[in-house]
Amino acid sequence: MVIPNFARYVKSRSDRQLLHGLKYNKTSTCKPEESNNGLPIVPCGLIAWSLFNDTYTFARGMVELKVSRKNIAWKSDRNHKFGKHVYPFNFQNGTLIGGGKLDPSLSLSDQEDLIVWMRTAALPSFRKLYGRIEEDLEAEEVILVNLTNNYNTYSFGGKKTLVLSTSSWLGGKNDFLGIAYIAVGSSCIFISFVFMLLHVKNPR
């Protein structure tokens, strides 16, 4: 269980730096992952530092299942929030390595894993989009997953889960809303029936 919504974690980022890079150097909000050798770390802050870096490959039988890793982040984030000319030149250079490294030759707006990661989760157990399988999977089909366990969750006893899910018009798969609506709706109908009886019995 990572606690991504811990106060000092959530705040440890600089959105201006993500957009403007070194042109913006007031990175005090990024503490304690703020600067390295006097230069601000790009991207700075604990959130970026703890970037998730497990990798997965999928295979159906012997055939590799293509996972699209593009367009997993919000378009608005890619286009306007993460700088097109900001390069992570000194990222993950500290004495303690928190997580994934970034390709210094790619600008932040192209680092979709980072962009997804920087959309910090709301709750302690959370899901992040890794990629999309654009082929239809059949029921009872066996998928082979090859994963590289890079991300260290042992230090805090965190769990990792891989979820394959179908997205619907309601978002991910979740029955809660449907059940709640049925329950609330039917009780409302019942109550209105009772009230109607009451009204008929002693009208005002």
Place this chain on the structure above:
Amino acid sequence: MELQNNCATFEISGVSSAVQEKLNKSQRIRHKSLQYEDNLSLEENPRLIYINDPRRTNDKYEFTGNEIRTSKYTVITFLPKNLFIQFHRVAYLYFLAIAALNQLPPLAVFGRTVSLFPLLFVLCVTAIKDGYEDWRRHRSDRKENNRESLVLQSGQFQMKKWKKIRVGEVVRICADETIPCDIVLLGTSDLSGIAYIQTMNLDGESNLKTRYAWQETASTNFEGGTTLGLIRCEQPNRNIYEFTANMEFNRQRFSLSQSNIILRGCQLKNTEWVIGVVVYAGQETKAMLNSAASPSKRSRLESYMNRETLWLSVFLFVMCAVVALGMGLWLERHKDELDTLPFYRKRYFTHGRYNGKTYKYYGIAMEIFFSFLSSIIVFQIMIPISLYITMELVRLGQSYFMIEDKQMYDSFTDSRFQCRSLNINEDMGQIRYVFADKTGTLTQNKMEFQRASVHGKDYGSSVHIIDHPLQEADIAAASVSEIRRWKLKSGISVDTELVDLLHKDLAGDERIDAHEFFLTLAACNTVIPILTHSSSSSCAERELHEDVETIDYQGESPDEQALVAAASAYGYTLMERTSGHIAIDVNGKKLRLDVLGLHEFDSVRKKMSVVIRFPDNAVKVLVKGADTSMFSILAKETEKTDYIKPATQSHLTGYSSQGLRTLVVAARDLTDAELEEWQCSYEEASTSLTERSTKLRQTAALIECNLNLLGATGIEDKLQDGVPDTIESLRQAGIKVWVLTGDKQETAISIGLSCKLLTLNMQQIVINGNSEDECRTLLAAAKAKYGVKSTNCGNKNLKRKKNAENDYLEISGDSRTSNVSQWHAGKVAGVTSTALALIIDGNSLVYILEKDLESELFDLATSCRVVLCCRVAPLQKAGIVDLIKSRTDDMTLAIGDGANDVSMIQMADVGVGICGQEGRQAVMASDFAMGQFRFLKRLLLVHGHWNYQRVGYLVLYNFYRNAVFVLMLFWYILCTAFSTTSALTDWSSVFYSVIYTSIPTIVVGILDKDLSHKTLLQYPKLYSAGHRQESYNMQLFWMTMVDTLWQSLVLFYIPLFTYKESSIDIWSMGSLWTIAVVVLVNIHLAMDIQRWVLITHVATWGSIMITYVCMVILDSIPIFPNYWTIYNLAKSATYWLTILLITILALLPRFLFKVLHQTFWPSDIQIAREAEILRKRANHLRSKPDQSSG
């Protein structure tokens, strides 16, 4: 002559002050604030003023100059001083403390600017308001300070600006000028040293008052003179009715009193000029010292609210403690991992100087402490500080509608309703006791001569009113032909029979008595006739009367004015009054009478007499006075007149049972010997320096004996419009009306009867004892007789509960108007058979309030339906209000119009002033002011009820609104390892109570009406909802809190479950929560709004729109982490469905409770509202066929 005048005039105040003195002793401890500061005695610390020698006067100690300053700030001091004053309010200090906490690095929960926003916003708004008000004050000060007056400078009177005038200077004021500072009169244009002033600006009284200069100084010529005398006077104080000083003038020493001083703000009238020496200037003048604001009152509901705020603080503390404790436990458990946890990280692991140093980690104990503080910052709005500001705005709006209420506008005096205090609007919905003054409050204080008993014969039962232009046509022909006519300012009704009698020849006892009767009315008074010439426009066709004079009678007593006006209507017109003679026009013949002496009215003798010499050298003493004091000094009956006395007496009883104010008129001839004896005594008494009033009283007794009874008068003080109706409505509303009056018992009772306060089938308990023991036995006897049980303070609450139950009114759901009114009538009749009325006089109150009899009186008085207190001094009025206030929790309201009601008005929870005849003192001290007593009904039953309902709901709603938000944050923090993370953006957190949800509460607090004013006036019983504290009490508070808990749980857990297994980010979640809570609280409010008007719709739905707009704006700024959140969210149906589900599920229990309550246990208000709707529907149905047929 004028010397005795001056002390006689003020004898009345002297006596009442003696009574007050007695009262003071007993009550000084209790109401210190009411008392004027004790005057420093002259001997100890006098203020020395050398006449016409300002340099020497100001030598030792520089007295304040005459520059006044009512403004609070200057350009330089504005900022610091205004901030200083603003931060006197707890609310702002709370904001400041929270903002300051947030600036500390370990606690920075919100961004710096964000956290300052609420404080800055409020400060700016208030500063702008204060600045504007002060600028206006500056402007008026400058105008005032630059006015000019004549001041004696180097031997000559020259113009000097007011602000330059100094103490000790001699000033000269001409007619109609305003007095620049407090001056002691030295001389006037009148040889006898009289000056007339109008004190309109000071106390609002428009009649003329007389002031005197001492003969010794009046004759001095000041121009070109040198230092002349020395005045020793008391230090400046705010008592405008007293002044003690003495003056040394040409080695003579005499005392100065109130009658020798003219105060700043007065105007000189009917006097060409006066000369006086400045004793107090500028800020030290009595007018300025009196302009201090009266102490502000705090509403009852607000103090209850503070009690609940304490509970909220407890909740806040508990929540913060939970967070802090959880944080501590979490840190303790993860002690070993803290260094490497990616989301905690207490060390730097970077190259550079920070490497290995700890980051924001101060040890577990400190972390717990900081966690506690930062959770206070996050949960700050749990304490609804903004509620105080909201309430101020709401009350401002409410008072706007009260002021604008056309039905509380008095067209006669052109006075609107005034809200002078903005703190206690809602208190008017819970009044249980109304203390009313009589004269001028229940009555109009416009005296009208109604009945006369002359020579044992009653006149005036059949009168016909004569308009004066008509009178000329009717009577002028019959009366002696006149060349000049005059008219009075007001019409008087005359009895033709009496007029006929007066036109007979002057012969026969009856005719002579009638002559003397009216002569006394015209002569025996202190009224000053003021003649103004006006061209006769109304009777232009009558060439004969081209020169019409208007006579306006000015006097301190409205009774005397009425008598003089009546005498004039019967042909005895007072034309001229100087200190030496009176001129009376008797049916066209001018009669000049020399005034030898005048004994003014005082409350000990209760009579007034004047000694006059007729042109034929006959000397007569004319007396008028109260019946009790007059009948004992009448001459022994002769055979001829023995029937007069009993006849007059029976007339008097008749008059006072009709509520008329009665006076007995008598006269007698003085023999030379008697005259001489009296003159000697009078001379001596009026020049004596000690005990002058006693000596004068003894002198008066010499001639006020063996009088011939002439007759009696009955003056009507008309009841104001709608008084009986108002009192009846108030009584039905469960409000007890007590009347406190300075009038005598009989008059009070008769007025009580005529305004339906007393009814004939009431048991009257009369308490008028002259000693403590007598009062004790009277009280005990009354209690025993009527079975009044003693109540202790202990079971006070129980008693109140019982009252509330008694008052409970059940209007059956489909009751029609008639049913209810019948029901009311039945109830009233049932109660009156055992109703008690307590009538108590001021003398007894002296003994009762002073001693331990207070509780006895309280027990007796509270079990009576009506309490009438007669002959009470101003401080006693306050004492009675305090009697109730200190022994019960009931709300009191005092209503009055005169200066004598000020202490009562200030003492009561709500003080109402009537802008009447007696001046503006009461209005200045009051919280609310209005033109007529009958507006009280509307004020309490309609506005009071509305305001109470609104503010009660407003407070509860604000508690709920803030708590539901805070609890939602709290549940979230439990999921964040107790770190004070807020899913909401900083700006949204701040805007929530300032922008997103504040406007609808204000609008509803101002505009919502649970019932129409018609219904409220029709069923006064509905008022007792306030007595039962129906819209705000502990039970409601706890129910609201339980509801809040449920709503916050729904608010938090539904999104949590919905997005449990999704990739939702913290800002999307925050955005969802923000909008959900705003929608929820606004719909919650919408559910409780009872009267929808356009602006309510705009405010409620507009708030939700504004929230969306704000969120769209905030989400459109790329440098915020929440960039574009709302756009992405709005695309998904889950988002909208979640909001809908939250709203429905959260409000469902509340809705159910409301419906069930209204169905099975409806309150009076709900029943009345349903009846209102039914009536409206019925009208609607009825009007439809009409339309179709028409």
